[in-house]
Amino acid sequence: MPCQPLSDLHIWKKLKQHAQLIDQPEKHLRNLIREKGRLEKFSLKDAGIFYDFSRQRTDEKTLELLLELAETRKLKHRFKAMVSGEKINNTENRAALHTASRDFSSHPVVSDGKDVMPEIRRVRNEISAFAEDIHSGKITGSTGKRFKDAVVIGIGGSYLGTEFVSEALYAFADKDIEIHYLANVDIHNFGKIVSRTDPETTLWIVISKSYTTAETLANTKQAYAFMEEKGIDPAKHVVTVTSKGSPGDDPSNPVLASFHMFDFIGGRYSVTSAVGGVPLSLFLGYDRFERFLKGAEEMDNHAKNAPASKNLPLIAALISIWNNNFLGYPAQAIIPYASPLCKLAPHVQQLYMESNGKFVTKDGEFLDESAGLIIFGEPGTNAQHSFFQMAHQGRPFPIDFIGVINPQYEQFQSESKGVTNHQELWANLISQPMALAVGKEDTNTAKAFPGNRPSSTLLLNDLSPENIGRVLAFYEARTVFEAFVWDINPFDQFGVELGKTLASDIRKEMAVKNNNKEHHFDEMNPIARFYADTLFSGSF
């Protein structure tokens, strides 16, 4: 059933009024954070994450109104419907069951009248056994050598989440297998990877739900041609992660192993399925992959069960809506003070912008408020030396700071100015949100800081596999909770179709030209024709 348009909602109107109040000088963050018990009232701790929103431009009334909005839009109800297998991806008539991929309970999860859990457990077991066989040397390449490099061929959701996790847990990678990502069809990527790997010890993991993704197929063909040229049998060097019965799961085209993915898990939510499971189990060992899953499961359960006012991703979603639709910030940065989390921002950039970069509701009504935000970010302190000039004095944008209490490397304890490097990092993590919030007056306007710039801070005790799973599931849940407020479908992505269709037309024209140099691109519009001609002529 379609929801009421947001701007018609009584609570939405109340929030709009309240936003004017928060814009008053007495509600400047430098005043808000001085209130007694500010941190205690505006922070939560559960499911392995400490979440501090005391430096957001919210007072107690704001939270109260936002929680009313959550109630009105039935956020928790919808989350439960999602987790329980309802076809919440209504435009594609599918469930959205990424949570099932890390469900270790014994409960059934029924979708389309069928419990999906046995299949999910089967795939997990297959991954575990396969990783074990690779690590023990039972399975080797076609010349009998152990695999030392795994190349993931997959684009978008088929690699961004996995790349985030493999970077985050790099310190655990003790299986003597390096991981590489061949996402882009750009031949530079292929060239760089094959210049660094030995074809005899390289395993190619092709990841595509439909096995029709143009980039992935083109790279797979290139990899096959390369292996054949090097005298390597692709059937012993390729595994696929794909839908049952897709062209990548075809016995007439044998591969070393094929792992199934399911239509009820979308690409950008798929790192806890075989999409992440196969490469991460090879890289880290299946046990660590399972620990990662269990962290994600814990956050899922928290998101499902915790009351709204104690629910980390739900509160984070409400604050994001508040910043976006009421305070008018069009972007948000994610700044982890932990370099292993360097790929979190690119992952959430996809997860969030592809899910929520929509202009119609799930029922096809045009939105009356802007959904989605631009997400970007780099690790701190790097970001401080890059774009934080703007964060402090230019166009403001809210920030999620992320801190890790115990680093993965304990052995380097040299001190500079009386503190270790990790303490130096934390001195900055502590100071930046404060500087942004409080600001500073100065008669020299160039050296004045307006302050009142909102941020949250998330803490993890360490970078364990469980904690990486918790962070992943936190951002997934936050993303869908926001979608539920706008009443959009965060699981489709029709916006990528038009470009694909046009590219297909252009590709066909190029293929004709490859066979017939006399072919002219007369079908194209003049601008497109200029580019096609320029490519074939070799210079502009």
Next chain:
Amino acid sequence: MPCQPLSDLHIWKKLKQHAQLIDQPEKHLRNLIREKGRLEKFSLKDAGIFYDFSRQRTDEKTLELLLELAETRKLKHRFKAMVSGEKINNTENRAALHTASRDFSSHPVVSDGKDVMPEIRRVRNEISAFAEDIHSGKITGSTGKRFKDAVVIGIGGSYLGTEFVSEALYAFADKDIEIHYLANVDIHNFGKIVSRTDPETTLWIVISKSYTTAETLANTKQAYAFMEEKGIDPAKHVVTVTSKGSPGDDPSNPVLASFHMFDFIGGRYSVTSAVGGVPLSLFLGYDRFERFLKGAEEMDNHAKNAPASKNLPLIAALISIWNNNFLGYPAQAIIPYASPLCKLAPHVQQLYMESNGKFVTKDGEFLDESAGLIIFGEPGTNAQHSFFQMAHQGRPFPIDFIGVINPQYEQFQSESKGVTNHQELWANLISQPMALAVGKEDTNTAKAFPGNRPSSTLLLNDLSPENIGRVLAFYEARTVFEAFVWDINPFDQFGVELGKTLASDIRKEMAVKNNNKEHHFDEMNPIARFYADTLFSGSF
């Protein structure tokens, strides 16, 4: 002399009115691009770059008005003043002479009554000779082994530009020296680099103008401690790039070599100085570094000499101002369809956001229009599979597409669907700006595309060192031209100071605590104290 506020300018008001016209349905991009000769009128070709702005939301009148704005704000005049050594960085009383670092003419460049060119040439010659000695094996590490790894210790402008260039020209790196970047004070970075390198064959390049940057000093101390522990003599494994007479240029603390940088070149503009020159010459050879400089010089000369209407970076700046201040887009993406340019967006993110993320004019007046934009981006087609859903159907943002006609790898020519991978890449490069501009109607609103989303396309004939220099200088010139419109100083960055000051206070408190476990953080506000306590307690 302070300029008039923008909103008082007659031409600014005319542009505001004109923007309303461009918002009319008949000025939708699908109509604009159909006009005869659209590409010819709205594209430029010079200094090795083809620049197509035919898919920007501009008509001939827009350009005419923007050129009047350029005239009013004296853009070319100010650029010439900058290049000729005027103290255009007025708040710091300095010239801004990054262009001098790639000046190969025989003309003097006078700043503060002194020709800066002899010093610049001296440093270039020193770099060339040093790189030659490293490559020939004349200079080795303290145990007599050749250097195989160079670690750049530097943050922000001391590495982002260099990282962009070393990634872009990776295919040319034939000196058997790998390059690493140790920017962040995060101990994870240090740990990862030393786990991958051999101390006997590692050269550390410490880059800091003042040699007081906290992160750089902390990492340098860590590196010294590490070398000493491994029995390596730091004096034979460290070079510095720093100001004359800084603590890094102190004979009582001997290093292998020390190269000077100058106060008239800011960090984010410094890749063509010794900051980029030392690491890039080791990585690529000095000859290629010089070719890179010559490309940049060509673009500088174009920016200085080409008439406004034919001036690529000037027109690009005007279009950016148009999109920002008149059409209201708060962000811009840079999407190179060439993976070697993967670090262009992070570099320009710093260059542009640190330069233009300001809220006062160069004379300290509050701006009446927002300067600066959020810059972000990933290579295409990766970005298509990440955040392009939003680009097509969500909150719009202008895009710079970048294409490269001839890739660095010619040997992989396997075809998929009748085209090579490089052609597939181009089919996408051609289709995306068109899909964004034209859109598509559909009775199913979820599958409709509003179109009218602006983009530019830049083409390079190949990824030669010269072309990378041209791209670098293009974005530098565009950045400063925009600053000249707003009348801000793009060369200072006072916005980073407050966070540094607060971090310094917190660091001191932590240092006290390191010496006295009984010390309490009573001086801090309760929120900061919570974080400091949590770090020392080891968990939340």
